Amino acid sequence: MISIVVPTLGRPSLAALLDALAAQVGELPDPEILLVDDRRESTDELAVPEALAAYAKVLTGPGAGPAAARNVGWRAARSPWIVFLDDDVVPAPDWARRLLADLRVGDLVGGVQGRVHVPLPEHRRPTDWERGTAGLAEGEWITADMAYRRDALADAGGFDERFPRAYREDAELAHRVRRVGWDLVRGERAVTHPVRPEDRWVSLRVQRGNADDALLRRLYGPHWRTDLRLPTGRRHRHVAVTAAGALALAAAALRPLARGTNRTVLGGAAVAGTLGWAAGTAEFARARIAPGPRTADEVATMLVTSAAIPPLAVTHWVRGWWRSRAQRPGTGR
Template sequence: MTAISIVVPTAGRESLRALIGALGLLPADAELLVVADHARRGPAAARNTGWQEATGEWVVFLDDDVIPEPGWCTRLRADLDVGSEVGGVQGRVRVPRPTGRRPTDWERATIGLEHGAWITADMAYRRAALEAVGGFDERFPRAFREDAELAHRVRRAGWELRRGRRTVTHPVRPESPWVSLRTQRGNADDALLRRLYGRDWRQRLEIPPGRRARHALITAAAAATVAAALLPGRWHRVAAGPALIWAVGTAEFAAARIAPGPGNPAEVAAMAATSVLIPPLAVGHWLAGRWRWRAA
């Protein structure tokens, strides 16, 4: 049996070449398994395929868009020199900052990975811990929350999780100005977590509070404004209150996203437009998820 198995799920991104090049020649007691997700089942399913085929006592999950630092394998061994009570050890993630300007909204989202708990950008688990909990929950189809959910089950099964000292660099990949709209699909996954773990699921999984309650208020105010405007006569006057809530809520949301950014016209325009669309999209995906997972 090999001591360490490195599992990398991939959808074929070019960044995989840089990762494999940075790993270099692996020690004799380590193996690398690259799992091509041709069927687009998602990273959770791909990682399950990888660790179930692996032979190592420890399984290290790396995302295909990270670059291990020089000496990563040596530091990995040191990180895994832990007692039998430890079921997982997380590596550190470093995200390069842009030079000469403040980061965009998308860049700040990637920078947030540096503070993420138990994220599989670089996360090692004992094979015994994965076997004990059944691995990743494949109902999570995106690279979103599936790692935090696994970590919660591993700890609930009695294992400890620790942070190590090895480091990977996570470059910010190029994205469309509208990427924040696509990421709202993750609200459906949040609905599954709410169903599985109750109202305090964020605290249980160490996930920071979100803005969904505010998004719901803005969306309700927008719907009430449109409904009142379509009704005849005096109902038009009723629209003033919800319209004010809608406008103020949207303006606050846009300002919170624009203020820390670079402030260039393209970023401001994208933040203004997406800030109008994100609240109803977030609420819509949340409600769709609540319905889909009502019997989970």
């Protein structure tokens, strides 16, 4: 028996996922599909294809994010293997057959990750948002398609519900699963993860994830990125750029009030801060513009957001650091 857990906000992409599962659900032994409706306010029922009606059950999530919704799903599931799928992926036509093969693993393997394919435009370079989504293909233990043994989830305590976003909560769980003695491996089944349409300001909204990074730093200490096998970020550069900008603004504001040498020093500090901010912002913008399509709209968006992201990222980090001040290294579940 295999249980498939899908946390969802009722997005249109859910229909494509369910249609793909309906086409091959008969290949799975005694399947169970648990849809966790995590919408805070909705009177609409989730539409389930007739071919899945005998296997699917809709559960009500707490509206507290995907980590909490997945906990509702796997704890209600009946099988020894729980397969987590995001509601915006499309399983390949042979997904069910390959899933069965992937789960024929040794007793010490607690989880098997599927492969994620992100289709990108063929006629142009990808945008910043498209490249960010494409990074899912290289991610480790992401729950776009991740199967866990129930025993492994129970040993690790499930997903940590202190992580309210679809960001880091899967890597953090994988770290705890490995820490309690289970192995994780990659399988051969595959899903497609289309790039979700977003407006030009999406890169600003995703900076909220910095608050989750601050919590991870509290829980796992200074080497949290290495321990959780996460790529190096730009936080230190963002701090430097933000500090340079703050110095320039503060010095410029205080200079008219100063006299003599102090006025000169503040003038120099304002110039130095401005140059540092400009250089850091230009480097960041260039790093985002160079691999992209370089259209006028994309370039304009990158210039504006590259100026806004460093202080926004730092603000979210500080907010997360303050909120998690009671946590200490080693207090991860």
